[in-house]
Each structure stands twice: as C-alpha cells, then as structure tokens.
Amino acid sequence: MRKLRVACAAFAAMPALVLGLLTGEARAAFPEKDIIWIVPYAAGGGFDAWSRQIGAAMQKYLPKGITVQVRNVTGAGGRTGAIALYRAKPDGYTIGLLDVAGLLPYQKAVSADKAGYDLEKFVWVGRVATEPWVVLASAKSPIKTFADLKARKDLSWGIEGPGSTKWLFSIIEARGMGLPMRFVSGYGGTGEMIPASLRGDFDIWTNAGPAHIPYVKSGELTAIFQLGATRMAAFKDVPTAKELGFDMVGEILRLVAAPPGTPPDVVKTLEGAFLKAMNDPDFKAWVEKSQQEANPGDQKAATEATANFSRLIEKHMSEIGEVLRKQ
Amino acid sequence: MLDPLLVAAGALLQPQNILLIAGGSLMGLIFGLLPGLTSLAAMSILLPFTIGLPPISAMYLFIGIMGSAPFGGAVTSILFNIPGEPTSAASCFDGYPMTRRGEAAKALGLAAAAALFGALFGLVVLIGLIPMVRAIVYAFGPPEFFMLLMFGLATVAIAAPGNTLKGLVTAGLGILLSVIGYDPITGVLRFGFGSANYLWDGINLPAFFVGVFAVGEVIGYYVTGGTIMRAGVKMQGVWRGTIEGFRELFRHVRVTIQGSVVGSIIGILPGVGGTVSNFLSYTLAMQTSKHPETFGKGNPEGLIAAMTATNEDTGALLPTVAFGIPGSAATALLLGALTLHGFNPGPLFITEHMDIVWALILGLLIANVVAITVGLAGANMLAKLTTLDVKFLVPTILAISLLGAYADRENLWDVALAIASGVLAYGLTRFGFPIVTLVIGFVMGRIAERAFSQSLQMELDPLIFFKRPVSLALFAMIVIVFLVPLVRRLMARRRA
Numbered sequence: 001m002r003k004l005r006v007a008c009a010a011f012a013a014m015p016a017l018v019l020g021l022l023t024g025e026a027r028a029a030f031p032e033k034d035i036i037w038i039v040p041y042a043a044g045g046g047f048d049a050w051s052r053q054i055g056a057a058m059q060k061y062l063p064k065g066i067t068v069q070v071r072n073v074t075g076a077g078g079r080t081g082a083i084a085l086y087r088a089k090p091d092g093y094t095i096g097l098l099d100v101a102g103l104l105p106y107q108k109a110v111s112a113d114k115a116g117y118d119l120e121k122f123v124w125v126g127r128v129a130t131e132p133w134v135v136l137a138s139a140k141s142p143i144k145t146f147a148d149l150k151a152r153k154d155l156s157w158g159i160e161g162p163g164s165t166k167w168l169f170s171i172i173e174a175r176g177m178g179l180p181m182r183f184v185s186g187y188g189g190t191g192e193m194i195p196a197s198l199r200g201d202f203d204i205w206t207n208a209g210p211a212h213i214p215y216v217k218s219g220e221l222t223a224i225f226q227l228g229a230t231r232m233a234a235f236k237d238v239p240t241a242k243e244l245g246f247d248m249v250g251e252i253l254r255l256v257a258a259p260p261g262t263p264p265d266v267v268k269t270l271e272g273a274f275l276k277a278m279n280d281p282d283f284k285a286w287v288e289k290s291q292q293e294a295n296p297g298d299q300k301a302a303t304e305a306t307a308n309f310s311r312l313i314e315k316h317m318s319e320i321g322e323v324l325r326k327q
Numbered sequence: 328m329l330d331p332l333l334v335a336a337g338a339l340l341q342p343q344n345i346l347l348i349a350g351g352s353l354m355g356l357i358f359g360l361l362p363g364l365t366s367l368a369a370m371s372i373l374l375p376f377t378i379g380l381p382p383i384s385a386m387y388l389f390i391g392i393m394g395s396a397p398f399g400g401a402v403t404s405i406l407f408n409i410p411g412e413p414t415s416a417a418s419c420f421d422g423y424p425m426t427r428r429g430e431a432a433k434a435l436g437l438a439a440a441a442a443l444f445g446a447l448f449g450l451v452v453l454i455g456l457i458p459m460v461r462a463i464v465y466a467f468g469p470p471e472f473f474m475l476l477m478f479g480l481a482t483v484a485i486a487a488p489g490n491t492l493k494g495l496v497t498a499g500l501g502i503l504l505s506v507i508g509y510d511p512i513t514g515v516l517r518f519g520f521g522s523a524n525y526l527w528d529g530i531n532l533p534a535f536f537v538g539v540f541a542v543g544e545v546i547g548y549y550v551t552g553g554t555i556m557r558a559g560v561k562m563q564g565v566w567r568g569t570i571e572g573f574r575e576l577f578r579h580v581r582v583t584i585q586g587s588v589v590g591s592i593i594g595i596l597p598g599v600g601g602t603v604s605n606f607l608s609y610t611l612a613m614q615t616s617k618h619p620e621t622f623g624k625g626n627p628e629g630l631i632a633a634m635t636a637t638n639e640d641t642g643a644l645l646p647t648v649a650f651g652i653p654g655s656a657a658t659a660l661l662l663g664a665l666t667l668h669g670f671n672p673g674p675l676f677i678t679e680h681m682d683i684v685w686a687l688i689l690g691l692l693i694a695n696v697v698a699i700t701v702g703l704a705g706a707n708m709l710a711k712l713t714t715l716d717v718k719f720l721v722p723t724i725l726a727i728s729l730l731g732a733y734a735d736r737e738n739l740w741d742v743a744l745a746i747a748s749g750v751l752a753y754g755l756t757r758f759g760f761p762i763v764t765l766v767i768g769f770v771m772g773r774i775a776e777r778a779f780s781q782s783l784q785m786e787l788d789p790l791i792f793f794k795r796p797v798s799l800a801l802f803a804m805i806v807i808v809f810l811v812p813l814v815r816r817l818m819a820r821r822r823a
Binding site: 046053183184 | 464465466512653662663667669781
C-alpha cells in the first residue's frame with residue numbers, strides 16, 4: 001500500500017518534473033524568436049510612436065537577431081487589443097503597451113468577465129510614461145486660475161463623448177474639486193478639440209499634458225492646474241491639484257504588459273531590456289526632439305501605478321458606471 | 328524662406344526620394360482605383376516601414392499617395408459609376424453619364440485637369456493663407472457647420488428635379504441610416520439591433536459606398552445586359568477627348584474656382600472630411616447653376632465641382648503644418664508619421680521645420696503630375712472595358728468590390744452590409760428613387776446632427792444660430808437659394 005502511494009506520488013510529480021525541465025530549458029534560451037508588441041491603437045498615434053521607438057531600442061539589448069515587431073490590434077477604443085494581449089500565450093513572446101486609464105473604468109463598470117480582460121491580472125513589465133492630466137482654457141478666456149473656476153456658477157467642459165477618458169477625468173476633477181460641470185460633446189478627438197477650445201466652443205477641457213506643451217508655450221492655451229503627483233517640467237508655473245489642497249492624482253498610464261501567467265524570469269529579461277531601452281541615447285534623443293516626457297519605471301512601479309489608479313476609479317464609480325454600462 | 332526650399336528640393340534630387348514619391352504616387356493611384364481600399368489604408372500600411380527613413384523621405388512617400396489618390400478614385404467613378412475613394416463619389420453623378428455617351432476620354436481629361444487645378448489652387452492657398460488659417464478655423468464653430476450642412480441638405484429639394492418627393496424620401500432614409508450607432512452626445516446606442524458591436528461606430532462608410540455604388544450598379548448591369556457605353560455610340564479618340572476635356576475646364580471658370588474654394592475651406596476645417604467636401608461642392612454647383620436639371624445627366628460642371636473639391640487634403644495640410652491640427656483623416660495620419668519621426672507638430676512647427684513644409688508642397692506637385700500622366704494613360708486603357716459585354720465585367724467588379732469592402736476593416740459583416748445596401752440601391756433606382764439624395768443624406772446627416780447638438784450645448788440658447796454673423800449669413804444664403812427659383816417663376820409669369 002505504502003509502495004503504491006509512493007509510486008503514485010512519483011507518477012503525479014512526473015509531469016511537473018518534465019514540465020520543469022522543459023520550461024527550464026526554454027527559460028535559458030529566452031528569447032529565441034521575435035517578440036510581438038501589441039499596440040491597441042492605429043498606426044500614427046502616440047501609443048504607436050512610443051511602441052515603435054521603444055521596440056527599436058529594445059532590440060539592441062536583446063540577443064542578436066531578435067526583433068520586436070509592433071502590431072496594431074485596433075477596435076473598441078483599445079479594448080480589442082487589450083483582450084488580444086490578455087488571451088495571448090504567456091511565454092513572453094507577446095507583450096504590449098496599454099492605456100490603463102482608458103481600460104480600467106470599463107472593466108470596473110461591467111466586470112472583468114464581460115470586459116474580456118482584467119488589468120489587475122496582467123503581468124507588468126514596466127512604465128513608459130505617466131502623463132499628468134491638465135485642465136486647459138483658451139488664453140482669450142477670462143479663466144486663468146483655479147480661483148476663477150471656483151467663482152463660476154456655470155462651467156462647460158468639452159469632451160469627445162460619454163465614456164471617453166476626457167469625460168472620465170472631467171467627472172473626477174469636477175466632482176472631486178466641487179466645480180460646476182456641464183458638457184459640450186461630440187468632438188472627434190484632441191485634434192478637433194484644440195481649435196474648438198481656441199474659438200470658444202466651451203469654457204474648459206481636460207487632457208493629458210504633453211500634447212499641449214507647444215500651445216501653452218506659444219501662449220494660445222492656458223494650463224489652469226495639473227493632476228500629476230509633481231509638476232511637469234514643461235509646466236513649472238502651473239499648480240498641481242495636491243498643492244491646491246485636493247488629494248488626487250490623475251495621470252495617463254502608458255504601461256508595458258505581458259499576459260497573465262508569464263513566468264517571472266522571462267519578465268525579468270524583458271524588464272531588463274526595456275529599462276535599458278528607456279535609457280538608450282537614441283531613444284532619449286527621440287523623446288527630447290518630439291517633446292515627450294518619458295517616466296521610465298520598473299515592474300514594481302507599473303504594478304503600483306495600476307493599483308493607485310484602480311482606487312481613484314472606485315471612488316467615483318457610481319457616476320462613471322452608469323454611462324459605461326450602457327455602452 | 329528660401330534655404331529650407333533648397334533643402335527640400337535638394338532632397339528631391341536623391342534617387343531614393345524620387346523612387347519613393349513615384350512609388351507613393353502609383354500606390355495612391357492603385358489604392359484610389361480600388362473601391363473599398365482607400366489612400367488612407369495605403370498610408371497606414373506603409374507608416375511602420377518609414378521608421379528607418381529620413382523624415383523628409385517619409386513625407387515624400389506619403390504626399391505621393393495623398394496627391395494621386397483623388398484622380399485614381401475618380402477613374403472608376405467615371406468609367407463604372409463606382410467611386411474608388413469616398414471622396415470621389417460625387418464624380419459618378421456626371422462623369423458616368425459622359426462615359427455612356429462615349430465621352431470617357433473627355434471626362435477623364437476633364438477630371439484630371441480639374442483635380443490638378445484644385446491641387447494647384449490649394450497650394451496657392453496653402454502658401455498664401457498661412458497667416459489667415461486661424462481666422463478661418465475660428466469663424467467656423469458648430470453653429471456655422473450646421474448652417475453649412477443645412478445648405479448642402481437643402482439641395483435635396485432640387486437634386487431630384489421633377490421628383491422632389493422621392494428625393495426627399497431617400498434623403499430622409501440616408502439621414503436615418505447615418506444616425507445608427509453610438510451617439511457621441513448622449514452616449515446612447517441607437518438602432519444597434521442587438522449586434523454585439525458591429526453597429527457601434529455606425530454604418531461603415533467605405534463598405535456602404537461599395538454597396539450603394541458598386542454592388543447596386545453591378546446588379547443593374549446584370550439585369551440590363553449590353554455594354555456600359557450605350558450601343559450605337561462611337562467612342563471618342565483618346566487624344567481628342569483628353570484635350571477637349573482640358574479645354575472644357577476653362578469654359579467653366581466660375582464652377583472651377585468655386586469648387587476649389589469649397590475644397591480648400593472644408594480641408595482647413597477640422598472635423599469635416601473630404602466626403603462632405605465633394606458633395607457640398609457638387610450641391611453648391613447645382614444650386615448656383617441656371618440649369619440644375621441637367622446635373623446628373625453628364626453636365627461637365629458637375630464633374631468639375633466634384634473633382635476640384637478633392638483638393639480638400641491640400642487644404643487640410645494648412646492647419647496640419649500651421650498648428651499641428653489635422654484637417655482630415657489623411658493629414659491626421661501624416662501628423663502621426665511626423666510624431667513617429669520625432670516631431671511634435673504644433674504652432675511652432677512651420678517656423679522650425681519649413682523644409683518639411685516645402686517637401687510636402689513640392690511632393691504634392693510631383694504626385695499630381697505623375698497621377699495625371701500615368702493615371703490618364705492607364706485610365707484610357709481601362710476605358711476600353713466600357714465597350715465590353717457586361718457579363719464579363721459583372722463578376723470581376725463584384726469580386727474586386729467585395730474584397731475591398733472586406734479589406735477596409737477585415738470584417739466579414741462589411742461584405743454583408745455591402746451586398747444588402749447594393750440590393751437596396753438597385754431597388755431604389757429601379758423604382759425611380761434617386762441615389763444622389765440618399766448619399767447626400769447619409770454623408771451629411773450625422774455630422775449635421777452633431778453640429779446642431781453642440782451648438783445647443785454651447786450657450787444653452789436655441790437662437791445661437793442667428794446671433795453669430797457667419798452663421799446668420801449662411802442662413803440668409805439658404806433663404807435666398809430657396810427664393811430665387813420662386814422669384815424667377817413669378818417674373819416669368821408676369822411677363823407672360
């Protein structure tokens with residue numbers, strides 16, 4: 001009887017042992033083929049540009065001959081790409097750049113099951129950038145400071161539509177800081193909203209900061225306050241929400257993710273190459289030239305950032321969920 | 328101002344750049360020709376491959392595509408009544424009847440000349456108007472957009488002469504179809520019909536156009552048989568026809584300039600694309616014509632209006648380079664390419680990177696020349712197909728078109744949509760309901776609604792349309808357009 005039990009145990013352990021040997025071998029060799037990098041947005045956008053530049057830099061720090069291939073998997077506001085990455089084989093050969101601020105609210109509103117992905121289960125590789133949200137007004141508008149906003153009884157906010165990230169952050173900002181809010185909506189994107197703001201379609205609007213550095217520098221848009229943990233280098237004179245006395249941080253999180261279950265040592269290799277790429281002189285030159293702001297971070301920083309944002313969303317879930325569930 | 332021009336011109340002399348621009352132009356022509364496959368698709372496909380190129384070379388490639396696509400798209404519109412690009416849809420209405428009369432060469436020559444004139448006009452506007460871009464963009468807010476679109480929609484009343492009621496019916500149907508999908512104002516899904524997500528973004532325009540034009544037309548061919556060119560008509564010689572087409576342009580100076588202006592202005596305005604611009608120009612030409620009833624029956628003015636307004640992308644370059652705001656989908660992609668190559672397009676771009684701006688201007692010129700020489704030669708060969716028995720054309724066109732409908736988003740439902748809208752379009756035509764008004768309604772309905780809601784949200788004042796000078800002026804124009812025929816009729820009656 002006892003013999004049988006031992007035999008059983010040995011038998012049961014066998015596959016694990018074999019698997020261990022096999023994966024051990026695979027690990028030693030990782031990576032031995034090209035890595036696919038999923039971008040959930042079309043070629044020509046910010047996520048695409050970041051991905052291609054980082055991918056090109058990462059190749060320098062991976063074994064010779066291994067390339068990083070960027071694939072645009074578009075649709076449903078980035079959700080299609082996120083689902084594709086979530087369901088990919090967790091072997092490190094598929095990774096991707098995700099927009100946590102765009103994906104998390106929907107997941108929280110409809111549940112991870114229905115959304116098709118669970119951001120808290122992704123294995124994070126690193127942080128590319130955090131782009132603080134900024135509240136903007138046309139320079140021609142009388143609104144210049146937070147006090148001007150507070151004094152208003154009626155305040156129109158420009159958004160693309162209910163469910164967009166601009167809508168989400170408008171709610172978080174207005175409710176969190178006790179500002180009046182009504183929407184002017186239906187714009188096709190930031191490109192349409194800049195001229196709309198300049199010609200005065202609405203009082204204020206909110207968006208990730210870096211895209212607006214040139215307009216604030218040229219004096220066409222006023223940045224009223226920003227929602228980063230610290231002030232952006234380009235907006236040194238603009239107060240943060242924290243400095244105005246509100247405990248809130250709102251940032252676009254561009255994080256590199258691997259599918260749930262990707263082995264830790266594989267992730268470690270990817271993280272190493274990723275961090276070296278973020279420090280690569282050619283990559284840094286691109287960041288500087290295109291006036292972006294990188295904020296490289298390791299696996300831990302990326303995981304923490306997701307958890308923090310998750311808490312912020314949960315705080316405002318009742319207002320946000322109503323609209324998102326309808327979509 | 329001149330140094331950057333030398334840089335751009337110098338870059339143009341490198342064999343690599345010559346190849347890129349020529350390759351881009353050919354690709355623009357081919358993608359322009361194929362229904363469903365747009366120049367936008369060509370640009371998205373090529374974008375990742377430009378990463379290793381110098382920025383100026385990448386710009387030459389893209390501008391090559393953008394410059395030659397409008398003519399490529401018009402070729403199939405004129406020969407087969409099937410727009411290769413959504414922006415060349417309005418070229419069908421008068422170009423195709425010309426082909427059926429045996430005037431394919433003339434129509435193609437005219438279209439090429441009109442597209443070239445529009446592009447040149449757009450370039451002059453581009454260079455001359457840079458200081459005024461802002462004024463134009465600021466002058467057109469949502470209320471002005473709304474009035475502009477109402478002006479276009481008002482044409483429905485005259486677009487179907489003798490048939491106003493049926494015209495209104497299909498226009499209404501077009502508007503209804505256009506509002507399907509997720510409403511950007513309220514966040515509500517309208518007419519989703521329980522589809523998982525297929526209808527969320529509305530009816531896909533490229534597939535819908537493939538259906539309404541290509542599939543609908545092919546069914547027509549199949550039923551009537553014969554050849555596209557009417558039996559007993561003699562086909563015009565290529566050279567004579569082309570030259571006659573070029574000459575025709577100068578007989579219609581007013582329409583030519585009017586169309587170029589409409590295209591340029593629509594291009595400058597963000598949020599209204601090229602599809603609207605060619606219909607708006609067409610409807611405007613119809614409204615200002617003394618013989619609107621001849622439109623849609625092979626009136627060269629209709630073709631000129633539609634083709635000159637394809638310079639919308641040239642106009643769209645203006646806000647793109649002047650303040651980093653893309654005026655169209657193609658320029659949005661161009662902007663993405665600039666970001667990829669390490670530029671942050673914004674208000675300072677034009678002063679810092681004038682060489683890129685010149686490269687775009689020079690590239691556009693060359694692309695147009697390539698499109699017209701290579702394009703005209705190729706198109707006239709294709710024109711011979713119109714003398715072929717349609718039983719050979721039906722399967723070919725159907726296969727290419729449906730493939731195009733699929734390739735746009737790689738969605739099989741788009742093929743089903745194309746077939747369904749083709750059957751609808753054939754049915755409508757069969758019973759005398761005009762397709763023109765259906766398409767005008769479809770193209771303008773949704774954005775008109777959006778502009779209307781935005782206007783109301785802006786000030787919470789329904790009278791906003793009459794409180795802003797530009798919007799009020801546009802409204803006055805609509806009133807005048809409706810009054811002129813009435814007054815004319817009254818005058819005629821008094822005289823009688």
